[in-house]
Amino acid sequence: MSQARHSITRSIAAHGVLILWTVIALFPVFVTVVNSFKSRKAIFAEPLALPGPESFDLVGYATVLKQGDFFQYFLNSMTVTVGSLFFVLLFGAMAAFALSEYRFRGNGLMGLYLALGIMIPIRLGTVAILQMMVASGLVNTLTALVLVYTAQGLPLAVFILSEFMRNVSADLKNAGRIDGLSEYTIFFRLVLPLVRPAMATVAVFTLIPIWNDLWFPLILAPSEATKTITLGSQVFIGQFVTNWNAVLAALSLAIVPVLILYLIFSRQLIRGITAGAVK
Amino acid sequence: MGALTLSQVTKSFGSTDVIKGVDLRVEDGEFCVFVGPSGCGKSTLLRMIAGLEDVTSGDVAIDGARINDLAPAKREIAMVFQSYALYPHLTVRDNMGLALKQAGVPKAEIQAATDKAAAMLSLAPLMERRPAELSGGQRQRVAIGRAIVRRPKLFLFDEPLSNLDAALRVQTRIEIARLHRDLGATMIYVTHDQVEAMTLAHKIVVLRAGKVEQVGRPMDLYNDPDNTFVAGFIGSPQMNFLKAGALGLRSDTLGIRPEHLEI
Structure with a gap:
Protein backbone atom coordinates (compact mmCIF):
# COMPACT_ATOMS: atom_id res chain seq x y z
CA MET A 1 0.00 0.00 0.00
CA LEU A 58 -18.14 41.26 -28.52
CA VAL A 59 -20.97 41.39 -31.04
CA GLY A 60 -22.55 38.27 -29.52
CA TYR A 61 -22.75 39.82 -26.08
CA ALA A 62 -23.98 43.09 -27.57
CA THR A 63 -26.79 41.27 -29.36
CA VAL A 64 -27.73 39.29 -26.30
CA LEU A 65 -27.87 42.34 -24.10
CA LYS A 66 -29.75 44.40 -26.70
CA GLN A 67 -32.24 41.88 -27.91
CA GLY A 68 -34.83 40.49 -25.56
CA ASP A 69 -34.83 41.08 -21.88
CA PHE A 70 -31.95 38.89 -20.88
CA PHE A 71 -31.70 40.20 -17.39
CA GLN A 72 -35.32 39.24 -16.88
CA TYR A 73 -34.65 35.76 -18.27
CA PHE A 74 -31.80 35.33 -15.86
CA LEU A 75 -33.96 36.43 -13.02
CA ASN A 76 -36.68 33.97 -14.07
CA SER A 77 -34.23 31.10 -14.25
CA MET A 78 -32.80 32.05 -10.88
CA THR A 79 -36.23 32.33 -9.27
CA VAL A 80 -37.37 29.01 -10.63
CA THR A 81 -34.16 27.19 -9.78
CA VAL A 82 -33.72 28.57 -6.29
CA GLY A 83 -37.42 28.24 -5.53
CA SER A 84 -37.62 24.63 -6.68
CA LEU A 85 -34.38 23.80 -4.92
CA PHE A 86 -35.70 25.23 -1.68
CA PHE A 87 -38.89 23.20 -1.82
CA VAL A 88 -37.16 20.02 -2.97
CA LEU A 89 -34.70 20.19 -0.09
CA LEU A 90 -37.30 21.18 2.49
CA PHE A 91 -40.01 18.69 1.57
CA GLY A 92 -37.54 16.00 0.55
CA ALA A 93 -35.75 16.22 3.88
CA MET A 94 -39.03 16.26 5.80
CA ALA A 95 -40.36 13.21 3.99
CA ALA A 96 -37.03 11.46 4.42
CA PHE A 97 -37.06 12.22 8.14
CA ALA A 98 -40.55 10.82 8.54
CA LEU A 99 -39.65 7.68 6.58
CA SER A 100 -36.44 7.04 8.44
CA GLU A 101 -37.53 8.06 11.93
CA TYR A 102 -41.09 6.95 12.52
CA ARG A 103 -42.55 3.49 12.52
CA PHE A 104 -45.96 3.54 10.92
CA ARG A 105 -48.08 1.21 8.86
CA GLY A 106 -47.09 1.30 5.20
CA ASN A 107 -43.74 2.96 5.85
CA GLY A 108 -41.87 0.76 3.38
CA LEU A 109 -44.58 1.07 0.77
CA MET A 110 -44.63 4.83 1.16
CA GLY A 111 -40.86 4.97 0.72
CA LEU A 112 -41.10 2.90 -2.43
CA TYR A 113 -43.91 5.08 -3.75
CA LEU A 114 -41.95 8.25 -3.12
CA ALA A 115 -38.85 6.82 -4.78
CA LEU A 116 -40.73 5.47 -7.78
CA GLY A 117 -40.50 8.86 -9.44
CA ILE A 118 -36.81 8.28 -10.05
CA MET A 119 -37.68 5.58 -12.58
CA ILE A 120 -40.59 7.28 -14.28
CA PRO A 121 -39.69 10.37 -16.30
CA ILE A 122 -41.95 13.25 -15.39
CA ARG A 123 -42.11 14.30 -19.03
CA LEU A 124 -44.40 11.37 -19.79
CA GLY A 125 -47.04 13.32 -17.92
CA THR A 126 -46.52 16.55 -19.82
CA VAL A 127 -49.99 16.62 -21.37
CA ALA A 128 -51.71 15.95 -18.07
CA ILE A 129 -49.50 18.53 -16.35
CA LEU A 130 -50.35 21.10 -19.02
CA GLN A 131 -54.07 20.36 -18.63
CA MET A 132 -53.73 20.73 -14.88
CA MET A 133 -51.89 24.03 -15.22
CA VAL A 134 -54.47 25.35 -17.68
CA ALA A 135 -57.28 24.31 -15.36
CA SER A 136 -55.68 26.01 -12.39
CA GLY A 137 -54.75 29.09 -14.39
CA LEU A 138 -51.03 28.67 -13.79
CA VAL A 139 -49.91 28.65 -17.42
CA ASN A 140 -47.25 31.27 -18.08
CA THR A 141 -46.36 31.65 -14.44
CA LEU A 142 -43.11 30.77 -12.72
CA THR A 143 -45.20 29.03 -10.05
CA ALA A 144 -46.08 26.34 -12.59
CA LEU A 145 -42.40 25.67 -13.23
CA VAL A 146 -41.51 25.64 -9.55
CA LEU A 147 -44.29 23.13 -8.87
CA VAL A 148 -43.25 20.83 -11.69
CA TYR A 149 -39.56 20.95 -10.83
CA THR A 150 -40.27 20.35 -7.17
CA ALA A 151 -42.20 17.23 -8.13
CA GLN A 152 -39.40 16.22 -10.46
CA GLY A 153 -36.68 16.63 -7.85
CA LEU A 154 -38.41 15.13 -4.84
CA PRO A 155 -38.03 11.38 -5.52
CA LEU A 156 -34.25 11.47 -5.69
CA ALA A 157 -34.09 13.83 -2.72
CA VAL A 158 -36.29 11.59 -0.58
CA PHE A 159 -34.37 8.50 -1.61
CA ILE A 160 -30.89 9.85 -0.91
CA LEU A 161 -31.78 11.80 2.22
CA SER A 162 -33.72 8.99 3.89
CA GLU A 163 -30.73 6.69 3.46
CA PHE A 164 -28.49 9.29 5.09
CA MET A 165 -30.95 10.07 7.86
CA ARG A 166 -31.14 6.43 8.83
CA ASN A 167 -27.47 6.75 9.71
CA VAL A 168 -27.93 9.69 12.06
CA SER A 169 -27.50 8.37 15.58
CA ALA A 170 -30.83 7.44 17.15
CA ASP A 171 -29.37 8.21 20.55
CA LEU A 172 -28.82 11.81 19.51
CA LYS A 173 -32.47 12.25 18.55
CA ASN A 174 -33.57 10.52 21.74
CA ALA A 175 -31.31 12.74 23.82
CA GLY A 176 -33.04 15.69 22.17
CA ARG A 177 -36.44 14.27 23.04
CA ILE A 178 -35.45 13.80 26.67
CA ASP A 179 -34.12 17.36 26.76
CA GLY A 180 -37.51 18.58 25.58
CA LEU A 181 -36.73 19.50 21.98
CA SER A 182 -39.73 19.35 19.67
CA GLU A 183 -39.65 17.04 16.68
CA TYR A 184 -39.20 20.12 14.48
CA THR A 185 -36.21 21.29 16.48
CA ILE A 186 -34.72 17.82 16.34
CA PHE A 187 -35.19 17.82 12.59
CA PHE A 188 -33.89 21.31 11.88
CA ARG A 189 -31.20 21.67 14.53
CA LEU A 190 -29.87 18.14 15.00
CA VAL A 191 -30.54 16.06 11.92
CA LEU A 192 -30.29 18.56 9.06
CA PRO A 193 -26.80 19.83 9.98
CA LEU A 194 -25.59 16.23 10.15
CA VAL A 195 -26.87 15.34 6.68
CA ARG A 196 -25.57 18.54 5.12
CA PRO A 197 -23.19 16.76 2.74
CA ALA A 198 -26.12 14.73 1.44
CA MET A 199 -28.18 17.90 1.14
CA ALA A 200 -25.44 19.48 -0.95
CA THR A 201 -25.29 16.44 -3.20
CA VAL A 202 -29.03 16.48 -3.68
CA ALA A 203 -28.92 20.23 -4.31
CA VAL A 204 -26.38 19.86 -7.10
CA PHE A 205 -28.22 16.97 -8.70
CA THR A 206 -31.49 18.89 -8.56
CA LEU A 207 -30.12 22.22 -9.60
CA ILE A 208 -28.45 21.38 -12.88
CA PRO A 209 -31.34 19.70 -14.73
CA ILE A 210 -33.67 22.48 -13.65
CA TRP A 211 -31.37 25.22 -14.84
CA ASN A 212 -30.77 23.49 -18.17
CA ASP A 213 -34.35 22.46 -18.82
CA LEU A 214 -35.95 23.64 -22.03
CA TRP A 215 -38.99 21.38 -22.14
CA PHE A 216 -41.20 22.71 -19.38
CA PRO A 217 -40.48 26.42 -19.88
CA LEU A 218 -41.35 25.95 -23.54
CA ILE A 219 -44.63 24.23 -22.76
CA LEU A 220 -45.76 25.77 -19.51
CA ALA A 221 -44.31 29.27 -19.50
CA PRO A 222 -43.23 30.51 -22.92
CA SER A 223 -44.44 34.09 -22.41
CA GLU A 224 -41.93 36.93 -22.60
CA ALA A 225 -42.30 37.70 -18.90
CA THR A 226 -41.65 34.14 -17.75
CA LYS A 227 -39.00 32.91 -20.20
CA THR A 228 -36.03 31.21 -18.63
CA ILE A 229 -32.51 31.70 -19.89
CA THR A 230 -32.40 28.43 -21.85
CA LEU A 231 -35.66 29.30 -23.55
CA GLY A 232 -34.53 32.88 -24.10
CA SER A 233 -31.39 31.71 -25.89
CA GLN A 234 -33.51 29.83 -28.39
CA VAL A 235 -34.58 33.04 -30.10
CA PHE A 236 -31.15 33.12 -31.76
CA ILE A 237 -31.53 29.62 -33.16
CA GLY A 238 -33.70 29.81 -36.24
CA GLN A 239 -34.78 27.15 -38.65
CA PHE A 240 -32.54 28.53 -41.40
CA VAL A 241 -30.22 31.03 -39.79
CA THR A 242 -28.63 30.75 -36.40
CA ASN A 243 -26.93 33.69 -34.77
CA TRP A 244 -24.01 31.73 -33.35
CA ASN A 245 -22.38 34.73 -31.73
CA ALA A 246 -25.46 35.42 -29.72
CA VAL A 247 -26.16 31.77 -28.89
CA LEU A 248 -22.62 31.21 -27.64
CA ALA A 249 -22.63 34.45 -25.69
CA ALA A 250 -25.98 33.59 -24.11
CA LEU A 251 -24.77 30.12 -23.17
CA SER A 252 -21.53 31.47 -21.74
CA LEU A 253 -23.51 33.89 -19.62
CA ALA A 254 -25.87 31.12 -18.55
CA ILE A 255 -23.00 29.11 -17.12
CA VAL A 256 -22.07 31.79 -14.60
CA PRO A 257 -24.98 31.67 -12.14
CA VAL A 258 -25.15 27.89 -12.04
CA LEU A 259 -21.41 27.82 -11.50
CA ILE A 260 -21.78 30.17 -8.55
CA LEU A 261 -24.56 28.07 -7.04
CA TYR A 262 -22.47 24.96 -7.56
CA LEU A 263 -19.47 26.51 -5.84
CA ILE A 264 -21.61 27.48 -2.86
CA PHE A 265 -22.97 23.95 -2.48
CA SER A 266 -19.69 22.18 -3.07
CA ARG A 267 -18.10 24.27 -0.32
CA GLN A 268 -20.96 23.19 1.94
CA LEU A 269 -20.26 19.66 0.87
CA ILE A 270 -16.59 19.84 1.84
CA ARG A 271 -17.35 21.63 5.09
CA GLY A 272 -19.96 19.02 5.87
CA ILE A 273 -17.45 16.25 5.44
CA THR A 274 -14.65 17.87 7.43
CA ALA A 275 -16.89 18.98 10.29
CA GLY A 276 -18.12 15.43 10.89
CA ALA A 277 -18.38 15.36 14.66
CA VAL A 278 -21.07 12.85 15.34
CA LYS A 279 -19.11 10.64 17.64
CA MET B 1 -38.54 11.63 45.39
CA GLY B 2 -37.94 9.13 42.64
CA ALA B 3 -39.34 5.71 43.37
CA LEU B 4 -40.14 3.80 40.20
CA THR B 5 -42.85 1.19 39.92
CA LEU B 6 -43.44 -1.06 36.94
CA SER B 7 -46.57 -3.17 37.03
CA GLN B 8 -47.18 -5.90 34.47
CA VAL B 9 -45.35 -3.90 31.81
CA THR B 10 -45.28 -5.48 28.37
CA LYS B 11 -43.97 -4.44 24.99
CA SER B 12 -44.64 -5.96 21.60
CA PHE B 13 -43.29 -5.06 18.20
CA GLY B 14 -45.98 -6.40 15.92
CA SER B 15 -46.44 -10.00 16.98
CA THR B 16 -43.10 -10.31 18.78
CA ASP B 17 -43.28 -9.86 22.52
CA VAL B 18 -40.10 -8.23 23.70
CA ILE B 19 -41.05 -7.53 27.31
CA LYS B 20 -43.38 -10.10 28.82
CA GLY B 21 -44.94 -8.66 31.93
CA VAL B 22 -42.36 -7.08 34.19
CA ASP B 23 -43.13 -6.12 37.79
CA LEU B 24 -40.50 -4.12 39.56
CA ARG B 25 -40.14 -1.58 42.31
CA VAL B 26 -37.06 0.62 42.60
CA GLU B 27 -36.94 2.56 45.85
CA ASP B 28 -35.99 6.19 46.12
CA GLY B 29 -32.22 6.65 46.07
CA GLU B 30 -31.55 3.10 44.99
CA PHE B 31 -28.97 2.09 42.42
CA CYS B 32 -30.65 -0.53 40.31
CA VAL B 33 -28.85 -2.43 37.55
CA PHE B 34 -30.49 -4.35 34.73
CA VAL B 35 -28.33 -7.17 33.47
CA GLY B 36 -28.92 -9.93 31.02
CA PRO B 37 -27.59 -11.40 27.81
CA SER B 38 -27.95 -9.23 24.71
CA GLY B 39 -31.45 -9.23 23.28
CA CYS B 40 -33.05 -9.85 26.66
CA GLY B 41 -34.94 -6.56 26.54
CA LYS B 42 -33.02 -4.63 29.17
CA SER B 43 -32.41 -1.62 26.94
CA THR B 44 -35.99 -1.71 25.69
CA LEU B 45 -37.22 -1.69 29.28
CA LEU B 46 -35.03 1.31 30.03
CA ARG B 47 -36.28 3.13 26.94
CA MET B 48 -39.84 2.42 28.03
CA ILE B 49 -39.12 4.03 31.39
CA ALA B 50 -37.62 6.98 29.52
CA GLY B 51 -40.66 7.25 27.30
CA LEU B 52 -38.74 6.61 24.09
CA GLU B 53 -40.75 3.46 23.48
CA ASP B 54 -44.49 3.11 24.04
CA VAL B 55 -45.68 0.71 26.67
CA THR B 56 -47.94 -1.91 25.09
CA SER B 57 -49.72 -2.69 28.35
CA GLY B 58 -49.15 -2.23 32.06
CA ASP B 59 -48.17 0.86 34.02
CA VAL B 60 -44.99 2.81 34.58
CA ALA B 61 -45.16 5.10 37.59
CA ILE B 62 -42.74 7.48 39.28
CA ASP B 63 -43.61 8.31 42.88
CA GLY B 64 -46.98 6.71 42.37
CA ALA B 65 -47.95 8.90 39.42
CA ARG B 66 -48.61 7.04 36.19
CA ILE B 67 -46.34 8.39 33.44
CA ASN B 68 -47.21 6.06 30.55
CA ASP B 69 -48.47 8.83 28.32
CA LEU B 70 -46.09 11.57 29.38
CA ALA B 71 -43.52 12.86 26.89
CA PRO B 72 -39.91 11.96 27.78
CA ALA B 73 -39.09 15.57 28.62
CA LYS B 74 -41.95 15.77 31.13
CA ARG B 75 -40.99 12.68 33.11
CA GLU B 76 -38.22 14.37 35.10
CA ILE B 77 -35.71 11.78 34.02
CA ALA B 78 -32.28 12.08 32.47
CA MET B 79 -30.59 9.54 30.29
CA VAL B 80 -26.96 8.83 29.48
CA PHE B 81 -26.43 6.99 26.22
CA GLN B 82 -23.81 4.51 25.15
CA SER B 83 -22.82 6.68 22.19
CA TYR B 84 -22.77 9.84 24.37
CA ALA B 85 -25.25 11.52 21.97
CA LEU B 86 -23.87 15.02 22.50
CA TYR B 87 -25.16 17.76 20.25
CA PRO B 88 -22.29 18.28 17.82
CA HIS B 89 -23.09 21.93 17.11
CA LEU B 90 -23.21 23.05 20.74
CA THR B 91 -20.42 23.74 23.21
CA VAL B 92 -20.10 21.62 26.32
CA ARG B 93 -21.84 24.33 28.32
CA ASP B 94 -24.76 24.55 25.90
CA ASN B 95 -24.99 20.78 25.68
CA MET B 96 -25.39 20.61 29.42
CA GLY B 97 -27.75 23.56 29.66
CA LEU B 98 -30.06 22.78 26.76
CA ALA B 99 -32.73 20.95 28.72
CA LEU B 100 -33.00 23.80 31.22
CA LYS B 101 -33.09 26.33 28.40
CA GLN B 102 -35.94 24.39 26.80
CA ALA B 103 -37.75 24.40 30.12
CA GLY B 104 -37.45 28.19 30.29
CA VAL B 105 -35.09 28.40 33.25
CA PRO B 106 -33.43 31.84 33.63
CA LYS B 107 -29.92 32.17 32.20
CA ALA B 108 -28.16 32.85 35.49
CA GLU B 109 -29.63 29.70 37.00
CA ILE B 110 -28.55 27.60 34.00
CA GLN B 111 -25.06 29.04 34.33
CA ALA B 112 -24.95 28.14 38.01
CA ALA B 113 -26.26 24.62 37.40
CA THR B 114 -23.83 23.88 34.57
CA ASP B 115 -20.92 25.29 36.59
CA LYS B 116 -21.80 23.10 39.52
CA ALA B 117 -22.05 19.98 37.38
CA ALA B 118 -18.79 20.87 35.65
CA ALA B 119 -17.07 21.16 39.01
CA MET B 120 -18.35 17.75 40.08
CA LEU B 121 -17.00 16.13 36.92
CA SER B 122 -13.90 18.35 36.57
CA LEU B 123 -15.09 19.62 33.22
CA ALA B 124 -14.55 23.30 33.99
CA PRO B 125 -11.66 23.88 31.55
CA LEU B 126 -13.61 22.26 28.69
CA MET B 127 -16.83 24.24 28.91
CA GLU B 128 -16.39 26.25 25.73
CA ARG B 129 -15.27 23.33 23.56
CA ARG B 130 -17.38 21.38 21.15
CA PRO B 131 -17.84 17.60 21.42
CA ALA B 132 -15.57 17.02 18.43
CA GLU B 133 -12.66 18.48 20.41
CA LEU B 134 -13.08 16.09 23.34
CA SER B 135 -11.78 12.59 23.99
CA GLY B 136 -14.15 9.68 24.54
CA GLY B 137 -13.87 9.81 28.31
CA GLN B 138 -14.46 13.55 28.36
CA ARG B 139 -17.50 13.16 26.14
CA GLN B 140 -18.97 10.58 28.46
CA ARG B 141 -18.40 12.92 31.41
CA VAL B 142 -20.20 15.70 29.52
CA ALA B 143 -23.07 13.31 28.84
CA ILE B 144 -23.25 12.51 32.55
CA GLY B 145 -23.00 16.22 33.33
CA ARG B 146 -25.90 16.91 31.02
CA ALA B 147 -27.95 14.43 33.04
CA ILE B 148 -26.94 15.92 36.40
CA VAL B 149 -27.80 19.49 35.40
CA ARG B 150 -31.47 18.61 35.04
CA ARG B 151 -31.77 17.37 38.65
CA PRO B 152 -33.97 14.50 37.53
CA LYS B 153 -35.94 12.19 39.75
CA LEU B 154 -34.47 9.28 37.90
CA PHE B 155 -31.14 8.77 36.15
CA LEU B 156 -31.12 6.25 33.33
CA PHE B 157 -27.82 4.87 32.06
CA ASP B 158 -27.80 2.81 28.88
CA GLU B 159 -24.51 0.92 28.84
CA PRO B 160 -22.60 4.15 29.42
CA LEU B 161 -19.18 2.56 29.66
CA SER B 162 -19.21 0.21 26.68
CA ASN B 163 -17.43 2.65 24.37
CA LEU B 164 -14.61 3.43 26.79
CA ASP B 165 -11.30 1.63 27.09
CA ALA B 166 -10.69 -0.63 30.07
CA ALA B 167 -8.81 1.88 32.26
CA LEU B 168 -11.34 4.65 31.68
CA ARG B 169 -14.16 2.25 32.30
CA VAL B 170 -12.97 1.52 35.80
CA GLN B 171 -12.38 5.19 36.50
CA THR B 172 -15.78 6.28 35.19
CA ARG B 173 -17.45 3.49 37.11
CA ILE B 174 -15.96 4.86 40.31
CA GLU B 175 -17.09 8.32 39.29
CA ILE B 176 -20.66 7.14 38.75
CA ALA B 177 -20.66 5.43 42.13
CA ARG B 178 -19.40 8.62 43.76
CA LEU B 179 -22.05 10.67 41.97
CA HIS B 180 -24.73 8.36 43.21
CA ARG B 181 -23.47 8.79 46.75
CA ASP B 182 -23.29 12.58 46.44
CA LEU B 183 -26.61 13.11 44.72
CA GLY B 184 -28.56 10.39 46.46
CA ALA B 185 -30.70 10.08 43.36
CA THR B 186 -32.40 7.01 42.02
CA MET B 187 -30.38 5.47 39.21
CA ILE B 188 -31.18 2.74 36.77
CA TYR B 189 -28.28 1.33 34.92
CA VAL B 190 -28.27 -1.10 32.01
CA THR B 191 -25.24 -3.21 31.31
CA HIS B 192 -24.26 -6.61 30.06
CA ASP B 193 -21.07 -6.47 32.10
CA GLN B 194 -21.67 -8.26 35.38
CA VAL B 195 -18.61 -6.70 37.00
CA GLU B 196 -20.27 -3.30 36.61
CA ALA B 197 -23.49 -4.76 37.93
CA MET B 198 -21.91 -6.40 40.98
CA THR B 199 -19.82 -3.38 41.95
CA LEU B 200 -22.37 -0.62 41.42
CA ALA B 201 -25.73 -2.03 42.28
CA HIS B 202 -27.86 -2.04 45.39
CA LYS B 203 -30.32 -4.10 43.49
CA ILE B 204 -29.72 -6.22 40.42
CA VAL B 205 -32.49 -7.21 38.06
CA VAL B 206 -31.55 -10.21 35.94
CA LEU B 207 -33.54 -10.33 32.73
CA ARG B 208 -33.87 -13.08 30.18
CA ALA B 209 -36.04 -13.00 27.06
CA GLY B 210 -38.19 -10.15 28.34
CA LYS B 211 -38.83 -11.63 31.76
CA VAL B 212 -37.36 -10.89 35.17
CA GLU B 213 -35.48 -13.96 36.38
CA GLN B 214 -34.52 -12.61 39.76
CA VAL B 215 -34.28 -9.35 41.67
CA GLY B 216 -32.03 -8.89 44.62
CA ARG B 217 -28.87 -7.54 46.18
CA PRO B 218 -25.68 -8.56 44.36
CA MET B 219 -24.48 -10.98 47.00
CA ASP B 220 -27.95 -12.50 47.38
CA LEU B 221 -28.00 -13.26 43.66
CA TYR B 222 -24.53 -14.69 43.92
CA ASN B 223 -25.10 -16.83 46.99
CA ASP B 224 -28.73 -17.71 46.54
CA PRO B 225 -29.73 -17.74 42.88
CA ASP B 226 -33.35 -18.66 42.17
CA ASN B 227 -32.60 -20.74 39.10
CA THR B 228 -29.79 -22.14 37.01
CA PHE B 229 -29.90 -19.21 34.60
CA VAL B 230 -29.13 -16.66 37.30
CA ALA B 231 -26.61 -19.00 38.89
CA GLY B 232 -24.80 -19.36 35.58
CA PHE B 233 -25.08 -15.74 34.58
CA ILE B 234 -23.76 -14.17 37.76
CA GLY B 235 -20.19 -14.94 38.66
CA SER B 236 -17.04 -15.18 36.62
CA PRO B 237 -15.63 -17.74 36.04
CA GLN B 238 -19.01 -19.35 35.66
CA MET B 239 -20.56 -21.76 38.08
CA ASN B 240 -20.05 -25.42 37.25
CA PHE B 241 -23.16 -27.47 36.67
CA LEU B 242 -23.26 -31.18 37.25
CA LYS B 243 -26.05 -33.66 36.77
CA ALA B 244 -27.12 -34.25 40.36
CA GLY B 245 -28.00 -37.84 39.59
CA ALA B 246 -24.38 -38.60 38.89
CA LEU B 247 -23.59 -37.87 42.54
CA GLY B 248 -26.53 -39.86 43.77
CA LEU B 249 -28.52 -36.75 44.76
CA ARG B 250 -32.23 -36.36 44.15
CA SER B 251 -32.46 -32.91 42.51
CA ASP B 252 -31.80 -32.15 38.84
CA THR B 253 -28.69 -30.06 38.72
CA LEU B 254 -25.91 -29.33 41.14
CA GLY B 255 -24.01 -26.03 40.86
CA ILE B 256 -20.58 -25.47 42.37
CA ARG B 257 -18.77 -22.12 42.20
CA PRO B 258 -15.14 -22.55 41.14
CA GLU B 259 -13.88 -20.94 44.36
CA HIS B 260 -15.60 -23.63 46.41
CA LEU B 261 -13.66 -26.38 44.76
CA GLU B 262 -10.43 -27.61 46.23
CA ILE B 263 -7.99 -29.85 44.53
Missing part, protein backbone atom coordinates in the same frame (compact mmCIF):
# COMPACT_ATOMS: atom_id res chain seq x y z
CA SER A 2 2.61 2.53 1.07
CA GLN A 3 4.69 1.57 -1.96
CA ALA A 4 1.86 2.52 -4.24
CA ARG A 5 1.29 5.75 -2.39
CA HIS A 6 4.87 6.89 -2.83
CA SER A 7 5.42 5.68 -6.37
CA ILE A 8 5.92 8.68 -8.62
CA THR A 9 5.02 6.87 -11.83
CA ARG A 10 1.71 5.76 -10.40
CA SER A 11 0.93 9.21 -9.18
CA ILE A 12 1.78 10.64 -12.62
CA ALA A 13 -0.43 8.05 -14.30
CA ALA A 14 -3.31 8.82 -11.97
CA HIS A 15 -2.98 12.52 -12.55
CA GLY A 16 -2.65 11.93 -16.29
CA VAL A 17 -5.99 10.16 -16.36
CA LEU A 18 -7.59 12.84 -14.24
CA ILE A 19 -6.22 15.62 -16.42
CA LEU A 20 -7.35 13.86 -19.58
CA TRP A 21 -10.81 13.53 -18.16
CA THR A 22 -10.89 17.17 -17.11
CA VAL A 23 -9.86 18.23 -20.62
CA ILE A 24 -12.58 16.12 -22.20
CA ALA A 25 -15.19 17.40 -19.77
CA LEU A 26 -14.23 21.03 -20.11
CA PHE A 27 -13.71 21.02 -23.89
CA PRO A 28 -17.30 21.94 -24.89
CA VAL A 29 -17.38 24.67 -22.26
CA PHE A 30 -14.02 25.95 -23.46
CA VAL A 31 -15.13 26.05 -27.13
CA THR A 32 -18.37 27.81 -26.19
CA VAL A 33 -16.71 30.47 -24.10
CA VAL A 34 -13.81 31.06 -26.50
CA ASN A 35 -16.00 31.36 -29.54
CA SER A 36 -18.44 33.67 -27.83
CA PHE A 37 -15.67 36.32 -27.92
CA LYS A 38 -15.03 35.96 -31.67
CA SER A 39 -16.55 37.40 -34.79
CA ARG A 40 -18.86 35.22 -36.81
CA LYS A 41 -16.29 34.71 -39.56
CA ALA A 42 -13.60 33.70 -37.12
CA ILE A 43 -15.90 31.20 -35.43
CA PHE A 44 -16.33 29.29 -38.67
CA ALA A 45 -12.79 29.79 -39.98
CA GLU A 46 -10.97 28.56 -36.90
CA PRO A 47 -13.35 27.25 -34.26
CA LEU A 48 -10.57 26.20 -31.90
CA ALA A 49 -8.40 29.32 -32.09
CA LEU A 50 -8.26 31.70 -29.18
CA PRO A 51 -9.67 35.14 -29.91
CA GLY A 52 -6.83 37.25 -31.39
CA PRO A 53 -6.66 41.02 -32.01
CA GLU A 54 -8.50 40.79 -35.35
CA SER A 55 -10.95 38.02 -34.47
CA PHE A 56 -11.94 39.44 -31.07
CA ASP A 57 -15.53 40.60 -31.19
